[in-house]
Amino acid sequence: MDYAPIGAVCTTLGLLTPGDVVLVLQRLATGERRRFGDVAIEMGLLDEAGLARALAAQHRLNLLPDAALDSLAVSDAAFDRVPAPVIRRHGLVPVAWNDDCDVLSVVGSDPTATAGVEAVRACSGARAVRCFVGTRSGVTALLERLLGPPEEGGAAGEPAPPIRALPSALVHERVLVLEMDEQRARLLKRLDGVEEGTAAFASDPAQVIQALEDARIERVILREEVAEALDDWIDAWRRVRPDLVIQRVPAFGPSHASGVDARASSAFHVALLRFLLTAAEVRDVEVRVRAWRAVELARATALRLGLGPDRVEAVALATLLSEMEDFAFLRPVVQALPAPAGGDVRFPLARALVGAFPPPWDLARLLDALDARLAGGGPVGAHLDAEIVLTVRAVVRQGQAGQVDAAAILGDTAIHHAPRVVAGVASVLRWESLHTDAAPAGHSGEVVLVAVRDPDLLSALEVGLAQAGFHVLLAASGPDVPRIAAWHPPACIVADLDLPGLDGRGILAALRDEGGARRIPVLLLAAPDARTTAAQVLEDGAEDVLVRPVAMDLLLGKVKRAVARGRTAAEAGIRGSLADLPLPDLIQTLTLGGRTAVVRVRSGSRQGEIGIVKGGLVSARFEDDRGEAALQHVVALDKGTFVVTIGEIAPERNLSGSTEWLLLEALRLRDEAARGG
Numbered sequence: 199m200d201y202a203p204i205g206a207v208c209t210t211l212g213l214l215t216p217g218d219v220v221l222v223l224q225r226l227a228t229g230e231r232r233r234f235g236d237v238a239i240e241m242g243l244l245d246e247a248g249l250a251r252a253l254a255a256q257h258r259l260n261l262l263p264d265a266a267l268d269s270l271a272v273s274d275a276a277f278d279r280v281p282a283p284v285i286r287r288h289g290l291v292p293v294a295w296n297d298d299c300d301v302l303s304v305v306g307s308d309p310t311a312t313a314g315v316e317a318v319r320a321c322s323g324a325r326a327v328r329c330f331v332g333t334r335s336g337v338t339a340l341l342e343r344l345l346g347p348p349e350e351g352g353a354a355g356e357p358a359p360p361i362r363a364l365p366s367a368l369v370h371e372r373v374l375v376l377e378m379d380e381q382r383a384r385l386l387k388r389l390d391g392v393e394e395g396t397a398a399f400a401s402d403p404a405q406v407i408q409a410l411e412d413a414r415i416e417r418v419i420l421r422e423e424v425a426e427a428l429d430d431w432i433d434a435w436r437r438v439r440p441d442l443v444i445q446r447v448p449a450f451g452p453s454h455a456s457g458v459d460a461r462a463s464s465a466f467h468v469a470l471l472r473f474l475l476t477a478a479e480v481r482d483v484e485v486r487v488r489a490w491r492a493v494e495l496a497r498a499t500a501l502r503l504g505l506g507p508d509r510v511e512a513v514a515l516a517t518l519l520s521e522m523e524d525f526a527f528l529r530p531v532v533q534a535l536p537a538p539a540g541g542d543v544r545f546p547l548a549r550a551l552v553g554a555f556p557p558p559w560d561l562a563r564l565l566d567a568l569d570a571r572l573a574g575g576g577p578v579g580a581h582l583d584a585e586i587v588l589t590v591r592a593v594v595r596q597g598q599a600g601q602v603d604a605a606a607i608l609g610d611t612a613i614h615h616a617p618r619v620v621a622g623v624a625s626v627l628r629w630e631s632l633h634t635d636a637a638p639a640g641h642s643g644e645v646v647l648v649a650v651r652d653p654d655l656l657s658a659l660e661v662g663l664a665q666a667g668f669h670v671l672l673a674a675s676g677p678d679v680p681r682i683a684a685w686h687p688p689a690c691i692v693a694d695l696d697l698p699g700l701d702g703r704g705i706l707a708a709l710r711d712e713g714g715a716r717r718i719p720v721l722l723l724a725a726p727d728a729r730t731t732a733a734q735v736l737e738d739g740a741e742d743v744l745v746r747p748v749a750m751d752l753l754l755g756k757v758k759r760a761v762a763r764g765r766t767a768a769e770a771g772i773r774g775s776l777a778d779l780p781l782p783d784l785i786q787t788l789t790l791g792g793r794t795a796v797v798r799v800r801s802g803s804r805q806g807e808i809g810i811v812k813g814g815l816v817s818a819r820f821e822d823d824r825g826e827a828a829l830q831h832v833v834a835l836d837k838g839t840f841v842v843t844i845g846e847i848a849p850e851r852n853l854s855g856s857t858e859w860l861l862l863e864a865l866r867l868r869d870e871a872a873r874g875g
Contacts (some may be wrong), residue, residue: 204234206255213248214238246333250307252329257309264336267305272344276302279322281407281438282345288314291340292322293330300325301869307334309733312862323504326869357601374409376400376420403431410438417443421704422560436506446560449739451623464476484657487672489521496590498626500583503618509583515585516564519548527844544569576733581617589619602627602778628778632696644689644761647682649673650723651694655746659692662754668761680708683718689761692753695724695735695743706738723748772842776801782865783838788842789813789857801838808832809848815857817848828861833864834871 200604201208205219214222222238235253238244244252247263254261262270276295279302287292287310294303302324306314309331319327341770375397377383398415400406409415412755418435420428425446435442484732496517500510523545545565552561567584581586593607605612610661646668650656656672671688673679676697684812695702695792704721709718717740724732733744739761744753781799785808788795792813799806806828809817818829853860 202256204252204256208238208248208252210245211252211255212253218243242771246335250331250333250336253309257331258331259309260330262330262332262336263303264333264339267332267336267340270305270340272340276322277344278323279437280318281321281434283408283411284317284321284438286341286345287411288317289337289341290314290318290329291337291344292318295322295324301318301665302326303328303330305330305332305337305340307332307337312859316865317675318861320440323437326865328869329866372416372642373417373419374400374406376418378402378405378424386773392651398752399616403428403435406431406435409439410435410442414440415439417445419445419447422446440504440506440665442506445508445869449576450488458488476867487674489518490672492521492590492594493518495594495623495626496586499586499590499619499622500627503582503586512561513562513583515581516548516561516568518544519551519565519567520587520591523547524795544572547763578614579618582616582619585616585619586622589615589623593623643670645671645687646673646757646761647673647674647679647688647691647693649679649691649697651695651697652746654722659753660752662750663757666754666758668757676705679705680711683709688718690741691718691720692757693720693722695722695728702735702740703738706735706740710739719763721753721760753858771845774839774840776840779840781835784840784842785815785833785861788816794847795842795844796848798841798843799832799835799838799839801835804838806832806835806837807848809851811847813857813862815853816851817853821854822852827861829853829860830864830867833861834868 201289203430205214205222208214209216209219218238222234222241222243225231225237225241228784235244235249239246239249268624270293272291272293273295275297276292279295280292289308290304290306290311292302292304295301296303300323302319302322302729304315304318304327306329309329315327315329318324323572375386377386377399378401383401386397387399396420398409401407406418413455419705421552432444435444442697493514497510497514505513505533545568548565548863549562564581564583564587567581568587571578571581571584572586589604589608592611593604596607601607602624604620604627605722608615608620616788631656644667645664647661648656648663648670649672650659660672668689671682673682673693676693676699679691679693679697679700683689693702693705697705700708702724706720709720720739722735722740722743724735724743724745726745728745732745735743740755744756776799781797784797787811794811797808797810799808804821807818808815808829816827818825818832820828820831823831
């Protein structure tokens with residue numbers, strides 16, 4: 199959005215004369231780099247109230263006079279969502295929180311501080327931030343009323359302030375150890391020095407928040423016995439740094455300070471379990487397919503509900519372990535491992551593996567919560583992580599590929615699941631159904647959909663395709679193939695010709711009916727005595743037909759060639775409803791994926807268009823508007839349909855500036871317009 203110069207705004211409001219503006223501009227031209235409003239106040243031409251009024255008018259925001267700030271009742275629900283150091287640093291005071299739409303209202307004196315707005319939004323978990331403007335002195339007074347004076351210290355004999363300055367060396371560290379016991383802390387520091395360690399130390403949880411202002415701190419380590427008492431602080435740390443790894447240890451010295459990363463630990467455990475699945479003779483392919491699908495959906499749901507990295511990985515691993523209980527061939531594994539404490543338990547395999555190969559988070563407590571819920575104990579939703587595992591397992595067991603309404607999938611049993619989690623699962627399913635084609639090609643390895651009944655061949659294909667850089671999706675039956683291909687289009691399909699429920703020819707016919715899916719190359723594997731001839735299937739549109747047994751290197755070579763040939767045809771259009779995939783989410787996916795595309799939007803009789811080139815916003819059109827005004831109108835649409843044409847280059851360029859700023863500004867103005875601002 200283009201804003202009028204502040205001098206022109208002051209003139210329009212009668213705060214300055216044209217001559218006053220000239221004087222200020224002359225001072226700015228001869229002096230150091232300063233801001234117009236500061237110089238005008240210094241020259242006595244403008245006061246703080248006038249500057250605040252001009253800034254509010256310039257940025258089309260609401261103005262809060264000093265009298266309103268003095269009597270302003272600040273909501274604890276809003277203020278507690280943002281840590282004090284972030285509030286002080288950016289001079290933005292959270293004052294109200296709207297639960298219905300996750301919007302945080304803040305008051306500040308500088309509406310151009312977009313970095314501060316984004317920092318506050320990230321810490322609070324808000325969908326959007328609504329800004330109000332006050333005078334500099336009025337906002338400072340409000341800050342002091344809520345947080346006290348900015349200078350620490352006090353008169354002799356007063357207790358020390360709760361937040362103490364951290365050592366300057368901390369900014370060079372990546373691991374922070376919290377130890378509140380002074381004697382333990384001294385010993386840890388001495389040992390760390392002897393071993394030439396690189397750990398930094400904090401003596402109270404408030405110091406941790408201060409330390410997290412430096413993005414290089416990646417991990418906080420604390421003792422298990424104090425962790426439970428710090429739950430509220432841990433939530434505050436995560437609001438500051440959603441990607442923070444928090445590691446709880448039973449006791450620790452310097453050797454624990456470089457503990458295992460949550461993602462690395464999860465990768466080890468998942469690789470171990472995948473080995474167990476692929477190395478064994480698995481006769482029940484459906485259970486195997488279901489297990490991997492549940493893991494993918496659980497991880498995506500946990501991320502959608504805002505869980506931190508360690509909790510996301512714990513949920514994914516617990517889901518996989520709980521599904522593996524159904525594999526009869528793994529029972530000897532349980533017998534070979536030490537028996538879990540507590541005697542007879544619901545998840546013996548999971549507990550045995552966790553006991554033998556402990557992860558860096560409390561997975562046992564998650565399994566306890568899941569066990570309690572399955573036994574009918576405890577309120578619904580009391581343990582969010584366990585609720586995700588429970589709901590995802592139920593959805594995967596009852597649903598079919600392509601279904602996106604989680605509540606409908608669960609049917610009458612939906613009342614036994616937390617509404618927040620059901621909504622999260624549904625959101626992920628909708629995201630999968632519309633979002634996949636907008637992601638960058640090859641972003642996480644191109645997808646190959648495999649529907650093979652022979653367990654040995656399936657295991658070999660999983661390993662071989664993964665080593666070749668492909669991401670493998672599994673289908674348990676013939677009808678699942680076109681359904682999965684519709685919501686997650688693969689680069690290639692490898693399937694048995696004689697799958698139950700729908701054979702190879704039926705799969706090809708179903709893909710033709712799916713429009714864009716008909717371009718997916720299909721490799722079919724036929725038995726030597728197959729009734730359907732290779733010639734018939736090739737006429738139906740198959741990429742190739744291979745007679746079993748087939749050499750793995752030949753099959754992998756055929757897959758790679760089919761993917762390469764089909765890659766250019768994969769640039770298909772994407773279409774959907776704004777109710778299922780909001781336009782800002784779609785634009786962010788296209789831009790983060792580095793896509794070149796044109797997005798056309800229709801809402802009733804109104805039409806708009808957004809152009810993206812190599813991940814950057816370059817143009818916007820809405821009715822007769824062009825540029826930023828048009829982008830604001832298009833982003834504000836919440837009803838209608840969209841069509842994305844991948845690879846199309848916008849006919850004109852009428853946007854400038856960073857894509858992140860353009861989107862943030864459009865969302866802010868949309869929020870203001872919706873509330874009459």
